[in-house]
Amino acid sequence: MINQHGQNRNPEEVQAIANSFNSSNNASFRELILIGPGHAHVLLLRKFGDNPLGNVHVTLISDVEHAAYSGMLPGHISGIYTRDEMMIDLRRLCHFAGARFIHSEARGIDLKRKQILVDFNPPTLTADAVSINVGGTSCVAGVAGAEAWAIPSKPVPELLSGWARVEAAAHSKQSLRIVVVGGGAGGVELALAMHSRLGDNGAFTVIHAGSHLLPGYHPRTRRIAAEVLGIRKVSVITDRRVVEVMPDSVRLDTGKTIAADFVFWAAQAAPPAWLAESGLETTIEGFVRVTPTLQTISHHWIFAAGDVAAIENRRLPKSGVFAVRMAKPLERNLRAYFAGAPLGAYKTQRHSLSLIGTADGRAIASYGPLAGHSALFWRLKDWIDRRFMKQFTGLTR
The missing domain is CATH 3.50.50.60 (FAD/NAD(P)-binding domain)
Incomplete structure (x- = not known):
């Protein structure tokens, strides 16, 4: 069967x-x-x-x-x-x-x-x-070509399968153009992670429909994230929606097209x-x-x-x-x-600690109006994540 x-x-x-x-x-x-x-x-x-x-x-x-x-x-x-x-x-x-x-x-x-x-x-x-x-699942309803050409960030197996294709392409192409649709914490963290892996072999653009990245976060956290993306030369486009995904580009609601070898869809899941x-x-x-x-x-x-x-x-x-x-x-x-x-x-809780890895040995920490970016926060995030997973190792009955 x-x-x-x-x-x-x-x-x-x-x-x-x-x-x-x-x-x-x-x-x-x-x-x-x-x-x-x-x-x-x-x-x-x-x-x-x-x-x-x-x-x-x-x-x-x-x-x-x-x-x-x-x-x-x-x-x-x-x-x-x-x-x-x-x-x-x-x-x-x-x-x-x-x-x-x-x-x-x-x-x-x-x-x-x-x-x-x-x-x-x-x-x-x-x-x-x-x-x-x-x-x-990543919601692409109403976006022409998205189901055929965009790689959803959810479910995870589809994201990992799409990332495997990117890694394979990186071995044969000098520079890949990658667009990430969605500027929430998931999209920002995904873009920085892929950028860290590909280095100069990738040119990244994050496109977000809202007026600013990281909606729901304090402006201090958003400023830190924008600075990190700028230093890493990740382009950011806000207040624009992707209305069509094509084999080699995406089209915005203004009619402008952005070249793309791969498109990752990290907007809110449905x-x-x-x-x-x-x-x-x-x-x-x-x-x-x-x-x-x-x-x-x-x-x-x-x-x-x-x-x-x-x-x-x-x-x-x-x-x-x-x-x-x-x-x-x-x-x-x-x-x-x-x-x-x-x-x-x-x-x-009124506030919760959020840790966004920036894939450079550091993480952005956000707790209400408090925010920072350091290696200490990455070590904290790594410790929390490994402690979580330790609960599921070596299970015997």
Whole structure:
């Protein structure tokens, strides 16, 4: 049997998972299904390995077998970290947590039957509770040629595949022209990481639709980022939208074209369409509306965390920092839900520390109005990222 990713599935594995669902659906055990391998879910599984969720079978549905830690992704592109150093082995993690792992893409939720639709056998999985922590895809809707020619920054496998093509081209071409669309923290960090790797063999342009880079950050942080980009000779174009991507250029809303051998699309990601199509209450952009307890406002047996979640009356950046912080309240509330106990609210901080690597042995630190750029901040970021990943190494059960 071959899945949607072209990988062979072991028929015995498929049958074993099917049998486990058939045999476990009894009154003594309930089913928790985790959709997506986001940061909140991998931390949740790590906690379940140390302290199992009593009388509950846990299942992770993921379209990848190894999940990339976003904090290390730019460092991997710049050559600081190996692929293995930034990847979490989901099968091993699930084994440690005593959870099932299903390598499949979720297709939707049948809200009436409490079933998850998957590209697997059986095609539906019944749940007592569901948690959603899926990543988005780079939103290129309405931009001519973008699906054919732009390399999305999300999902990660497509970004890494596109970067591999860039590295291959760099060996045969003297200078590559690279355009990064999106001037948020992700786009800036990506451009600097690629620039560090290619050096004089790449000419970079960042195009941002807003009036300034790093929206949501304090002006001090934005000034530092602009200075770093200027020193590295990365061109910046603001207040302009890309309306067409062509094989060798992009066209702006002014009609001007910018030459490009490769285009990376790092503008805001869009959530999977099946969330709204399933009937969940979502924002206009398609993010799942949740209460401060991380339960969806329409179905309290469904939770959501990370980028896909939009907490009512709160505006949070779509950042791995907040996804990581949601893991604890998500764990606490799932335990409370199955125990029939009151659930607590996820409390957000007014300010959070943001560290943007500049791929030169330094990082930009931002905390509210405070900002700086130094090697010390890079060492702090590296220590935080390695400490995060250390939780997922050497797991045995």
